[in-house]
Amino acid sequence: MALADNADTRRPNRAPLSRASWSVIKTVLSTIGSVAVTLLGLLLVTFVIGRVMPIDPVLSIVGERASQSTYDAVFYELGLDKPLLVQFLYYLWDVLHLDFGISLLNARPVSEDIVRVFPATLELATVGILLGVVIGVPLGVLAAVRKDSWIDQIARVVALVGYSMPIFWLGLMGLLIFYGILGWVGGPGRVGIFYVDVVPTVTGLILVDSLLDGNIEIFKDAFSHIILPASLLGYYSLAYISRMTRSFMLEQMNAEYITTARVKGLSEWDVVWKHAFRNIRVQLITVIALSYAGLLEGSVLTEIIFSWPGIGSYITTALLSADMNAVLGGTVVVGLIFILLNIFSDLLYKIFDPRAK
Amino acid sequence: MNALNRLLSGAAIGLAVTVTSLGAWAETPANMLVIAHRIDDVTTLDPAESFEFAGGDISRNVYGRLVTLDPMDLAAGYKPDLATGWEVSEDGKTITFTMREGVTFHSGNPVRAEDAAFSLQRAVILNKTPAFILTQFGFTPENVTEMITADGNTLTLTTDKKYATSFVLNCLTATIGGIVDKETVMANEVDGDMGNTWLKTNSAGSGPYKLDGWKPNESVSLSSYPDYYGREPSMKRVIVRHVIESASQRLLLERGDIDIARNLNPEDIAGASAEEGIKIEDELKGRLMYLALNQNHPVLSKPEVRQAFKYLVDYEGMKDSFLKGQYTIHQNFLPATYLGASDENPFSLNIEKAKELLAEAGVEGLEIEAGVREAQERIEIAQSVQNTLAQVGIKLNITVGTAKQILARYRARDLDVYLGAWGPDYPDPQTNAGTFAYNPDNSVEANATGLLAWRTAWNPGDLTEKVDAAVTETDRDTRIKMYQDMQAEFREVSPFVIMFQQIEQSALRENVMNFSTGQAVTSAAYWQVTK
Numbered sequence: 001m002a003l004a005d006n007a008d009t010r011r012p013n014r015a016p017l018s019r020a021s022w023s024v025i026k027t028v029l030s031t032i033g034s035v036a037v038t039l040l041g042l043l044l045v046t047f048v049i050g051r052v053m054p055i056d057p058v059l060s061i062v063g064e065r066a067s068q069s070t071y072d073a074v075f076y077e078l079g080l081d082k083p084l085l086v087q088f089l090y091y092l093w094d095v096l097h098l099d100f101g102i103s104l105l106n107a108r109p110v111s112e113d114i115v116r117v118f119p120a121t122l123e124l125a126t127v128g129i130l131l132g133v134v135i136g137v138p139l140g141v142l143a144a145v146r147k148d149s150w151i152d153q154i155a156r157v158v159a160l161v162g163y164s165m166p167i168f169w170l171g172l173m174g175l176l177i178f179y180g181i182l183g184w185v186g187g188p189g190r191v192g193i194f195y196v197d198v199v200p201t202v203t204g205l206i207l208v209d210s211l212l213d214g215n216i217e218i219f220k221d222a223f224s225h226i227i228l229p230a231s232l233l234g235y236y237s238l239a240y241i242s243r244m245t246r247s248f249m250l251e252q253m254n255a256e257y258i259t260t261a262r263v264k265g266l267s268e269w270d271v272v273w274k275h276a277f278r279n280i281r282v283q284l285i286t287v288i289a290l291s292y293a294g295l296l297e298g299s300v301l302t303e304i305i306f307s308w309p310g311i312g313s314y315i316t317t318a319l320l321s322a323d324m325n326a327v328l329g330g331t332v333v334v335g336l337i338f339i340l341l342n343i344f345s346d347l348l349y350k351i352f353d354p355r356a357k
Numbered sequence: 358m359n360a361l362n363r364l365l366s367g368a369a370i371g372l373a374v375t376v377t378s379l380g381a382w383a384e385t386p387a388n389m390l391v392i393a394h395r396i397d398d399v400t401t402l403d404p405a406e407s408f409e410f411a412g413g414d415i416s417r418n419v420y421g422r423l424v425t426l427d428p429m430d431l432a433a434g435y436k437p438d439l440a441t442g443w444e445v446s447e448d449g450k451t452i453t454f455t456m457r458e459g460v461t462f463h464s465g466n467p468v469r470a471e472d473a474a475f476s477l478q479r480a481v482i483l484n485k486t487p488a489f490i491l492t493q494f495g496f497t498p499e500n501v502t503e504m505i506t507a508d509g510n511t512l513t514l515t516t517d518k519k520y521a522t523s524f525v526l527n528c529l530t531a532t533i534g535g536i537v538d539k540e541t542v543m544a545n546e547v548d549g550d551m552g553n554t555w556l557k558t559n560s561a562g563s564g565p566y567k568l569d570g571w572k573p574n575e576s577v578s579l580s581s582y583p584d585y586y587g588r589e590p591s592m593k594r595v596i597v598r599h600v601i602e603s604a605s606q607r608l609l610l611e612r613g614d615i616d617i618a619r620n621l622n623p624e625d626i627a628g629a630s631a632e633e634g635i636k637i638e639d640e641l642k643g644r645l646m647y648l649a650l651n652q653n654h655p656v657l658s659k660p661e662v663r664q665a666f667k668y669l670v671d672y673e674g675m676k677d678s679f680l681k682g683q684y685t686i687h688q689n690f691l692p693a694t695y696l697g698a699s700d701e702n703p704f705s706l707n708i709e710k711a712k713e714l715l716a717e718a719g720v721e722g723l724e725i726e727a728g729v730r731e732a733q734e735r736i737e738i739a740q741s742v743q744n745t746l747a748q749v750g751i752k753l754n755i756t757v758g759t760a761k762q763i764l765a766r767y768r769a770r771d772l773d774v775y776l777g778a779w780g781p782d783y784p785d786p787q788t789n790a791g792t793f794a795y796n797p798d799n800s801v802e803a804n805a806t807g808l809l810a811w812r813t814a815w816n817p818g819d820l821t822e823k824v825d826a827a828v829t830e831t832d833r834d835t836r837i838k839m840y841q842d843m844q845a846e847f848r849e850v851s852p853f854v855i856m857f858q859q860i861e862q863s864a865l866r867e868n869v870m871n872f873s874t875g876q877a878v879t880s881a882a883y884w885q886v887t888k
């Protein structure tokens with residue numbers, strides 16, 4: 001606040017900015033600064049990794065049978081003859097203009113690809129995290145309140161299974177039982193083969209687009225396709241969120257103010273939800289935000305098993321094919337998501353925790 | 358997916374199948390073909406640039422060519438497509454094609470000789486990866502407009518010297534021979550790219566199917582072209598869906614949500630084959646698995662040692678175990694189903710014979726390095742060879758690396774032994790003869806890294822001349838004989854231990870008939886499929 005104080009003394013005739021205003025400006029500036037530095041670091045690291053990887057991007061485009069002249073033409077076209085720093089500066093300039101370049105492999109702008117694949121991941125992750133939160137948080141609270149009871153044991157087993165089962169195995173088993181044998185859910189893919197490209201793309205989220213189009217049949221089909229992979233992801237989030245909720249709640253339930261509340265004669269419901277739970281909201285927000293960010297990175301194995309064209313499999317395929325523009329574009333988007341979710345959770349901190357205001 | 362995942366998925370499905378039979382719960386429409394396939398190798402749809410397997414499948418169904426291969430009779434070789442016939446000049450250098458009348462592109466524009474000339478000229482001028490298939494006939498960006506010309510309804514193609522007509526025509530059946538709609542393509546030209554950027558993601562063909570859409574790593578949709586000059590396909594729509602995981606493909610097939618699963622692993626093939634309503638079809642593909650012995654190595658260059666290595670591979674053992682269903686034994690440089698292919702496979706594991714040969718060469722206590730790409734099947738083959746070599750006192754150190762690392766060393770003649778795969782580039786025997794058995798200048802300065810014989814530092818002697826002679830032989834039967842003779846000599850003297858040829862196994866619903874993946878010579882065709 002020294003800067004604000006100095007400003008007040010040097011310009012006594014002008015309306016001074018309040019401490020609160022300066023605080024907001026400082027916070028915004030520092031947030032922008034930290035986002036910029038983080039992004040620059042992210043871009044630099046991914047760019048350098050991309051360039052030192054033992055993959056020849058030219059060979060990945062032209063193949064090993066191409067003539068030297070074809071190889072050279074692509075080499076220069078990609079700007080690989082220029083110094084690394086120059087290549088990086090060019091890249092930085094393009095990214096600032098939201099231009100991630102052209103995918104080396106499918107000749108489309110990477111930004112278009114990301115706009116196409118990211119909604120698939122966003123949709124899956126959002127349904128997944130909703131399931132994780134809606135079930136995981138109450139389960140964790142109950143497990144803490146009824147510590148060592150049967151419900152706590154169940155919550156522990158659920159979490160343990162969630163932690164320890166390979167997602168690949170669980171996904172296949174789920175697909176096999178609920179799609180293959182019972183036929184309760186749709187198979188791999190976002191919608192059935194007959195509904196592909198039927199609904200006009202508005203948001204890229206098929207559940208939303210089908211509703212916007214008023215096509216309930218496709219909504220149902222899309223829901224039947226998303227429910228299994230989302231439940232799978234939700235289960236993993238649930239396992240983590242419920243354990244963390246339990247741990248946070250236990251800490252609160254042993255605190256003196258809880259005993260005081262009980263002595264005052266408050267109902268157990270009020271003690272748990274109005275006192276203890278209120279105090280773990282901030283920690284929970286961090287846990288949920290991190291889980292959500294993790295899901296938004298794209299779960300590669302889930303996307304592979306369920307043929308879900310999301311950002312995880314997009315980046316992985318690009319990486320394996322040495323399509324570095326796509327890798328860098330995807331990585332920057334994932335990095336941005338982490339940064340934005342961090343800012344968002346910081347913001348919620350300030351709302352829920354008076355000390356952080 | 359690694360072996361563990363394959364095992365897990367196989368076990369998962371196996372477990373369920375023992376509990377209950379999945380059966381088919383759904384069925385795709387009778388006039389629609391749905392295929393699960395890995396299509397993440399598609400990088401461009403421009404026939405002048407496309408050089409990947411899945412891209413070749415799309416191109417084959419979307420673009421007409423001057424000559425084509427009949428998926429119902431691939432052994433018959435090329436036959437007329439957009440050209441109804443051709444005449445060869447007396448000097449054998451000029452082929453004049455007569456174009457089919459009344460054929461239209463998907464845009465409605467007529468298919469003219471001008472379009473055909475433009476398409477071939479364009480491929481040479483753009484000089485993309487597969488351009489060598491055409492430039493080997495002496496076409497250059499500078500001379501191609503004079504060498505390939507259109508006049509009315511005829512197209513004239515003049516090569517720099519006389520070549521076997523079958524050689525030229527076989528090359529024109531490749532993806533790069535696809536004829537594009539000049540008007541449409543040039544209307545989408547940007548910065549003099551001859552429509553390349555546009556054609557990467559769009560199509561301008563005249564084939565039995567038109568492209569409805571390609572979503573990278575998601576799906577390809579085709580619909581039949583009602584004005585196609587030939588018989589209209591039974592399958593009005595074809596959807597190829599990108600499904601990476603073998604177990605997922607199998608579930609889709611068993612549920613009846615797809616008609617064909619093209620990437621099942623051996624465990625899932627075995628499982629699916631036991632299911633009612635599903636059949637498995639095998640087709641030989643072009644990929645060969647081979648060992649190359651560096652002839653700069655003082656020991657490996659001895660004829661007896663080269664011969665001994667051919668007796669030190671457990672062909673049968675590998676074929677019947679970890680390569681089961683995926684590879685068959687093949688010891689010749691031309692894949693089976695190619696013109697001139699030989700089915701002679703004289704070598705088998707014979708430790709005693711190898712010992713005799715090594716003793717003749719005076720070899721004892723040899724230690725060598727083999728380079729292998731990090732691919733499961735190749736590493737397993739290398740380990741098998743390591744085991745059999747150990748039985749005659751040869752220590753094989755296996756170096757596993759990325760494709761770039763291992764190929765770079767192979768190209769630099771830096772590996773004692775290279776274990777790798779080779780797939781033909783176009784459907785003519787020259788594609789493999791011209792790299793395995795051809796090396797006119799074995800010097801380091803020649804740096805002919807495109808030739809496998811050069812990479813192996815091997816001077817094939819008179820085989821180089823024989824390869825040259827075969828590409829100019831106009832009589833088809835004589836040409837076949839020439840390749841068979843070459844391969845007989847090659848088998849005995851070359852430093853290449855050719856071991857296996859790839860098999861592609863597809864799992865199909867029982868009602869799907871006439872599907873062809875194109876064997877070794879071409880790509881998949883859908884227009885003849887019925888249900």
